[in-house]
Amino acid sequence: MSANTPLILVDGSSYLYRAFHAMFKADLRNSAGQPTGAVRGVIAMLRRLQKDYPDSPIAVVFDAKGKTFRDEMFDQYKAQRPPMPDDLRVQVQPINDIIDAMGLPRLVVEGVEADDVIGTLAAQAGSERPVIVSTGDKDMAQLVNAHVTLVNTMTETVMDEAGVEEKFGLPPSLIIDFLALMGDKVDNIPGVPGVGEKTALALLQGLGGLKDIYANLDKVAELDVRGAKSLGKKLEENRDMAELSYKLATIKCDVDLELDLAALTPTPPDNDKLLSLFQEMEFKSWIDELQSGGVTDKAGHEAAAPAAVSETDYQVVLAEAEFNAWLEQLRKAELFAFDTETTSLNYMQARIVGVSFAIEPGKAAYVPFAHDYLDAPEQLTEQQVLGALKPLLEDANVAKLGQNLKYDSHVLANHGISLRGIAEDSMLESYVLDSTGSRHDMDSLALKYLGHSTIHYEDIAGKGSKQLTFNQIALEQAGPYAAEDADITLRLHQTLAPQLAAHSELEKVYRDIELPLVPILARIERNGALVSRDMLAKQSMEIAEKLVQLERQAFEIAGGEFNLASPKQLGEILFERLNIPVIKKTPKGAPSTAEEVLVELAHDYELPKVLLEYRGLAKLKSTYTDKLPLLIEPTTGRVHTSYHQAVAATGRLSSSDPNLQNIPIRSAEGRRIRQAFIAPQGYKILAADYSQIELRIMAHLSGDEGLIQAFARGEDIHRATAAEVFGMEKDAVTDEQRRSAKAINFGLIYGMSAFGLARQLHIGRNEAQQYIDLYFQRYPGVQRYMDETRAIAAEKGYVETLFGRRLHLPEINASNGQRRQAAERTAINAPMQGTAADIIKRAMIAVDAWLQSGEVDARMIMQVHDELVLEVAEHQIEQVSAKLEALMAGAAELAIPLEVGIGVGDNWDEAH
Structure with a gap:
């Protein structure tokens, strides 16, 4: 090992958590449902270091389990930290196994933290060789000197002495003092109460380190800092806390280690073991590298591989x-x-x-x-x-x-x-x-x-x-x-x-x-899409007036004023003043005022009903009537949304700025927003919507004769279902029974349980189960389809749409019952929702090809759920309607034909 070759010390504990949180949203898992994001993140960073420093020894240091000497100094040290998440805990051993198979020394020393081990090794290297500490932890800046540099592999930033001063406004020698004064919430280092980052910086830049500050408390009042006159007294009163914080923040650089620098030499990787581990984690590109020979050279360093990023x-x-x-x-x-x-x-x-x-x-x-x-x-x-x-x-x-x-x-x-x-x-x-x-x-x-x-x-x-x-x-x-x-x-x-x-x-x-x-x-x-700024402004004013009325109504019911946006105040009003029963609690044990709770309470109590209406209108105002005018493009006078192809798991399009998919249509105010989407002069808005497409897809996929025949006869499917379930003639079905049948039809394709159906229909769970049992007796093909789909999903780890799109279900075999059941519900619904997404996309391709021919004066302006919205020249409405209906209906061949409803109007609401 050359004396000029830097020693690389990796803060493994820092990267463990950072990789987990960086990949949290992606929620990477293998086909067995095992989380793999943190493993991939940590190992990717180590591989990057191997590439960047091919001749350097690399050692990875982790925190040991149990308490350290700092806990003995201060029993609240890191006390506020939550336990390691379950999805991260199960990734620790695979990370350790892969690091070992890579041939990298892995260090864990009891009684101290990874920082202390790294500090000690850096001190041992002294001026004899350069040391690079790979970390994302700001505390490590205290170690930086002429021979020690920090590298953050996640952000690709390097910090030497000048870099520390540029980032913190202080040299490395004052970083401990900095932490001692302002504390560290992450590690629960208390610091001096009331001293934040700016105050700590002013103290250190004006007077020097902690000892200098306490030797010159009389000069604190002269500093140009907020509250300078009382700051000296505050520092004096909390001197013990500052000194304790200094000790807690100081990285120990004299840990008694059982190894020396010579022991940090890497060994050749165990490629067979690596291959087995990568296969278990399903890291395809790394597997391909190993299998294609892009592995290591004689010195044990990773060689270039076809897929990996090497020389550039x-x-x-x-x-x-x-x-x-x-x-x-x-x-x-x-x-x-x-x-x-x-x-x-x-x-x-x-x-x-x-x-x-x-x-x-x-x-x-x-x-x-x-x-x-x-x-x-x-x-x-x-x-x-x-x-x-x-x-x-x-x-x-x-x-x-x-x-x-x-x-x-x-x-x-x-x-x-x-x-x-x-x-x-x-x-x-x-x-x-x-x-x-x-x-x-x-x-x-x-x-x-x-x-x-x-x-x-x-x-x-x-x-x-x-x-x-x-x-x-x-x-x-x-x-x-x-x-x-x-x-x-x-x-x-x-x-x-x-x-x-x-x-x-x-x-x-x-x-x-x-x-x-x-x-x-x-x-x-x-x-x-052309929108009316004037109409939206008018709607905003009317909603604002309605919000004031609802607020007054809420105050009247509550018997006094309160902040409608405060969960704490709302909880006190609902559950203490009005004695409404608590039906759910937050993780911290407080009564929940979440929307789902208010929805349930609103059936029996007036205030939750008013609050829901208030929240809905307030969201409508902030998201649409206030915001839409701000999104009008000055050069076109129109709103231009962004459609996202690669977001929704099922293949559906989503949109943003504005989100067209979430404009409510069940409330009068929501429908009025659609009235603001208007046709230009000489044109009409034409909306073409698939009718009950997911139920039709269910009939096709399940092959259930009862459902297929009901659609084939052109019956009202919900009334027909009600007649089957309740055992009566269709003409005798009440509106309430039809509503129940509709809830069953749509609920089952979304995997709704008897409990969910009972809540939706406000009936007993046993009664809801009877409805479901009757439904499956009348439509056995649906029951068979659901059972077969669950089994296929469990076997393959995915389900498919009619056109071959796959939705992977990493938790379909999870040991956690709730997660597994959620995956099963998704397995049942995804083929229907995904097939519907594929059909509307195929329709868009066919419709666009026709429009691009120039045969008619029309253009597509929106796609929302199962609906296409066009602007069409008034004199060509009939021609476009007929062609559009034919193209959309022909986007897929199902056991029952697709049905397309066409609406025309001067605005989107009229057309829909």
């Missing part, structure tokens, strides 16, 4: 000759990855500041043309770059690959370029492969499939109000970030495409449904 050649292209050379390569390429860097996430307003592309893994270029920060180097012009690229980008025969190319097509359109030749999209490849396996953004996919932590935008642009737009970022940082985007997109495609190709049905979903939808959704978004 990223160029920032500033010269015309270089750009022309890249253009020539793009023209010859069978496929190239393409990405844009822009000034905004708002696709209608964003301007391109540079483009990046990649043709082969590891080789990518960024061509900037609008970076305008002070002293920015001379760049090619927008006309030179986009003018030259336009023929390529508009050529349908030149194949392009991207990550969420819908966004890039929008911003190119802002520059007069119509993107064609969308051949691949890595976001959609991942989504079709496993919609529930992770998030589908590039950072998450790079970590999951390539074991690579990408450069994050915040790393180069900053955060919050001071965040830079891309044109303000120096090319030294912007270039690698942008080029990496193109490179990672290409690598992801090369990893995901073979996996898709191995499953022909999934490949069809990707090729025939998701990819063709990209330009269609872009057109719908760009068309936008």
